[in-house]
Amino acid sequence: xxxxxxxxxxxxSGQPHSAREVAASRAQSPHTSMFLRMLLRAALLRRGRAAxxxxxxxxxxxxxxxxxxxYVDVQAKLQREFRNYGxxxxxxxRDGASLPAGAVSRVESALGGRGLVAPFAxxxxxxxxxxxxxxxxTDFNRVRQLDRWWSVSNxxxxxxxxxxxxxxxxxVSPKNQPFDxxxxxxxxxxxxxxxxxxxxxxxxxxxxxxxxxxxxxxxQPSTIEVAAAGSPEEITAIMHQLEQAIPAADVRPVxxxxxxxARVLGKTRSTLxxxxxxxxxxxxxxxxxxxxxxxxxxxxxFAIMKTLGASDRLLNGFFAGEAAALGATGAVIGFVLGIGxxxxxxxxxxxxxxxPRFSVLPFVLAGSIVVTLLSAILPISLLQRVQPAVILRGx
Amino acid sequence: MFARLVYxxxxxxKRRKLLAGAAITLGxxxxxxxxxxxxxxxxxxxxxxxxxxxxLLVTPQEDxxxxxxxxxxxxxxxxxxxxxxADLPKIxxxxxxxxxTGFAPMLPVNVALEREGKTENLTLLGTYFAKQVxxxxxEFTTGVRSxxxxxKVSGAWPDDSSRDVLFGERLATRLSAKPGDEVTLSGRPxxxxxxxxxxxxxxxxxxxxxxxxQEILGKPGAVRRVYVxxxxxxxDALARRDPKxxxxxVYDRWYCSPYPQSIAxxxxxxxxxxHAEQIRQVAQNEGAVLTRIEGLIFLVxxxxxxxxxxxxxxxxxTAIFERRSEVGLMKALGAGKLAVASVFFAEAxxxxxxxxxxxxxxxxxxxHQIGRSIFNSEITIPPVLLPVILAIAVMVTxxxxxxxxxxxxxxxxxxxxxxxx
Numbered sequence: 001x002x003x004x005x006x007x008x009x010x011x012x013s014g015q016p017h018s019a020r021e022v023a024a025s026r027a028q029s030p031h032t033s034m035f036l037r038m039l040l041r042a043a044l045l046r047r048g049r050a051a052x053x054x055x056x057x058x059x060x061x062x063x064x065x066x067x068x069x070x071y072v073d074v075q076a077k078l079q080r081e082f083r084n085y086g087x088x089x090x091x092x093x094r095d096g097a098s099l100p101a102g103a104v105s106r107v108e109s110a111l112g113g114r115g116l117v118a119p120f121a122x123x124x125x126x127x128x129x130x131x132x133x134x135x136x137x138t139d140f141n142r143v144r145q146l147d148r149w150w151s152v153s154n155x156x157x158x159x160x161x162x163x164x165x166x167x168x169x170x171x172v173s174p175k176n177q178p179f180d181x182x183x184x185x186x187x188x189x190x191x192x193x194x195x196x197x198x199x200x201x202x203x204x205x206x207x208x209x210x211x212x213x214x215x216x217x218x219x220q221p222s223t224i225e226v227a228a229a230g231s232p233e234e235i236t237a238i239m240h241q242l243e244q245a246i247p248a249a250d251v252r253p254v255x256x257x258x259x260x261x262a263r264v265l266g267k268t269r270s271t272l273x274x275x276x277x278x279x280x281x282x283x284x285x286x287x288x289x290x291x292x293x294x295x296x297x298x299x300x301x302f303a304i305m306k307t308l309g310a311s312d313r314l315l316n317g318f319f320a321g322e323a324a325a326l327g328a329t330g331a332v333i334g335f336v337l338g339i340g341x342x343x344x345x346x347x348x349x350x351x352x353x354x355x356p357r358f359s360v361l362p363f364v365l366a367g368s369i370v371v372t373l374l375s376a377i378l379p380i381s382l383l384q385r386v387q388p389a390v391i392l393r394g395x
Numbered sequence: 396m397f398a399r400l401v402y403x404x405x406x407x408x409k410r411r412k413l414l415a416g417a418a419i420t421l422g423x424x425x426x427x428x429x430x431x432x433x434x435x436x437x438x439x440x441x442x443x444x445x446x447x448x449x450x451l452l453v454t455p456q457e458d459x460x461x462x463x464x465x466x467x468x469x470x471x472x473x474x475x476x477x478x479x480x481a482d483l484p485k486i487x488x489x490x491x492x493x494x495x496t497g498f499a500p501m502l503p504v505n506v507a508l509e510r511e512g513k514t515e516n517l518t519l520l521g522t523y524f525a526k527q528v529x530x531x532x533x534e535f536t537t538g539v540r541s542x543x544x545x546x547k548v549s550g551a552w553p554d555d556s557s558r559d560v561l562f563g564e565r566l567a568t569r570l571s572a573k574p575g576d577e578v579t580l581s582g583r584p585x586x587x588x589x590x591x592x593x594x595x596x597x598x599x600x601x602x603x604x605x606x607x608x609q610e611i612l613g614k615p616g617a618v619r620r621v622y623v624x625x626x627x628x629x630x631d632a633l634a635r636r637d638p639k640x641x642x643x644x645v646y647d648r649w650y651c652s653p654y655p656q657s658i659a660x661x662x663x664x665x666x667x668x669x670h671a672e673q674i675r676q677v678a679q680n681e682g683a684v685l686t687r688i689e690g691l692i693f694l695v696x697x698x699x700x701x702x703x704x705x706x707x708x709x710x711x712x713t714a715i716f717e718r719r720s721e722v723g724l725m726k727a728l729g730a731g732k733l734a735v736a737s738v739f740f741a742e743a744x745x746x747x748x749x750x751x752x753x754x755x756x757x758x759x760x761x762x763h764q765i766g767r768s769i770f771n772s773e774i775t776i777p778p779v780l781l782p783v784i785l786a787i788a789v790m791v792t793x794x795x796x797x798x799x800x801x802x803x804x805x806x807x808x809x810x811x812x813x814x815x816x
Contacts, residue, residue, distance in 0.1 A: 149675040199674040204460040255545045255594035260447030270769045286706035293713030349690040
């Protein structure tokens with residue numbers, strides 16, 4: 001082992017063999033504390049420069065945390081927005097048959113809270129002057145949650161109240177009077193609770209509550225609309241679970257919604273990823289230039305240590321240790337700050353808190369330390385080529 | 396002398412100037428690219444949202460009720476009113492023609508399928524697939540292939556002037572029909588060019604060119620409804636107001652904003668005897684999604700601008716800090732604070748302008764690449780942005796240098812020259 005001057009390297013385990021190693025092992029403990037003291041004093045005595053380097057690190061780590069957090073979170077947030085589009089899966093009885101009794105509760109238990117469900121039963125009935133009209137029975141409380149885009153003047157609350165599509169109003173109840181509908185010889189007497197407008201097929205229908213509908217027509221729901229939450233893989237899994245839960249039904253994905261959602265989500269995530277990469281690159285550059293300046297600025301310390309006999313290894317270790325400590329401190333403070341900012345952004349732009357993703361921390365920490373080490377080692381390797389005397393003379 | 400000082404500084408300290416210049420260039424590149432992406436993202440996401448389907452529906456004004464259940468029309472199809480196909484190109488002639496990405500007319504008719512001696516009643520839906528439509532001198536292609544991108548065909552799409560039809564997926568399975576089959580529909584021998592899968596009611600139907608459906612119905616030019624896909628602005632309080640109750644200037648503002656309501660209103664004006672309405676499931680939700688994504692990208696852009704401003708400031712501060720002895724020399728030779736500061740500021744301005752120009756070009760290229768690789772379309776930066784970006788670059792560079800320059804000129808030349816702080 002070739003030792004020059006100071007030697008902080010830990011001796012081999014076991015008995016020391018040479019006198020030099022004995023000396024090194026004796027010297028070890030005061031030197032370790034010396035190392036720490038130098039680190040600490042370097043930070044304290046040059047407070048201004050150290051603080052600006054730390055500040056750059058904190059800000060860079062905070063910005064990186066914010067964008068990474070948003071990137072990880074945006075999928076869940078946007079998926080929730082897309083659930084407002086309503087059903088993405090539809091269960092239909094095979095060959096137009098009704099679904100078995102209790103199908104809704106079976107679907108709900110298969111979903112396990114990961115979505116919304118609404119049953120629909122449809123028949124073609126006739127008005128009192130013999131016009132055909134599509135009448136649907138459903139659960140209004142569920143529809144209100146599932147199909148939020150329905151513009152309803154007043155939801156029915158009592159029995160024998162109907163919700164009338166805006167285009168059907170002139171046919172069944174133009175003066176808002178009570179009206180009769182008949183289906184296979186059975187007649188039901190209804191009052192109008194309000195109108196529904198969607199711009200689609202619902203506008204030409206009459207909606208009743210399911211108990212009214214079943215006692216009038218004896219037709220059970222044939223369709224269950226499901227708005228399942230989750231990623232495309234989770235939705236595929238839910239489809240299989242539903243197929244097993246109700247073998248008598250076809251489970252059809254609403255491709256229009258699923259594909260549109262996947263496209264928009266994918267593009268948004270890619271844009272965010274590109275932005276995050278750019279931002280993190282810029283932040284890293286900022287840290288790099290500040291820290292390199294800081295280290296370069298201390299070339300006289302470096303030269304003095306070298307003159308006093310410090311080895312290259314020691315000097316590398318010293319500056320690298322300093323940089324790593326700065327990087328780690330900056331990363332942790334920046335992470336806490338960044339989580340706070342991300343939560344604020346979540347509230348402002350999604351009206352829901354962004355869950356702090358601690359999975360981001362290791363990346364921020366490792367990235368910070370790598371950048372700080374890099375910015376310490378680059379100037380040091382430059383300085384090592386220069387004679388200490390030249391540096392001390394200020395040239 | 397002043398010009399020479401600046402010139403020589405650039406000539407002799409190439410490495411240092413290159414480093415600071417690189418930081419400014421990168422900062423401006425990131426800022427330009429993000430500003431370009433942020434200004435264009437609304438339009439890009441809006442176009443992606445159009446893949447969820449048409450957001451406006453045009454129907455005849457005095458239309459009778461649809462009696463449609465599970466994709467089967469239970470009303471005699473000759474009943475009720477129709478729109479005239481000849482009026483449809485006018486959709487592209489409205490004020491919002493640039494916002495209308497496409498339209499597709501629909502005409503459901505009942506047909507009898509004769510097969511192995513049996514007849515079965517089915518619904519045939521006539522529509523445009525990718526039809527060439529002309530309005531005046533303008534030509535454009537529209538139809539379900541562009542506005543219903545989730546419609547998938549195994550086999551070939553029929554040509555709009557052909558006598559080819561598509562069989563819905565479930566119907567094809569039930570009848571074990573496949574592409575290439577010959578079928579007889581209401582006495583007409585037709586060719587099945589493909590099997591259509593939509594995940595909706597069309598899976599149980601036959602889909603054919605509109606002209607064929609009109610011929611079967613015996614009403615040339617008849618269209619039952621038209622789906623229109625338009626780029627709309629998210630709805631706000633003004634959008635929801637009734638145009639009849641508005642005063643002149645408010646009405647103009649409403650009429651000239653691409654709300655779903657105002658586009659529908661103008662479609663109704665363009666097509667005689669029609670009623671246009673937003674499809675709320677699509678129109679209402681896309682506004683919400685669009686607002687969220689735009690807000691998010693806006694915040695990320697702010698973060699990018701902040702990070703690049705910081706990088707530029709840090710680089711400038713470091714560059715000036717390293718030149719303390721130079722400041723000391725200048726001051727020892729009798730330069731005033733103002734003279735020293737102006738040399739540094741002139742250098743900073745020059746660096747910012749060069750870095751800004753290069754960065755603007757690089758940022759434009761980067762935005763173009765992002766647009767191409769993510770959205771398959773162009774993101775271009777308006778050249779108007781160049782002076783703004785340059786001004787910001789100079790301002791940020793000045794702000795970043797200010798503190799370092801102030802410290803440098805305050806320093807006693809004796810200490811600076813001896814290399815002590």
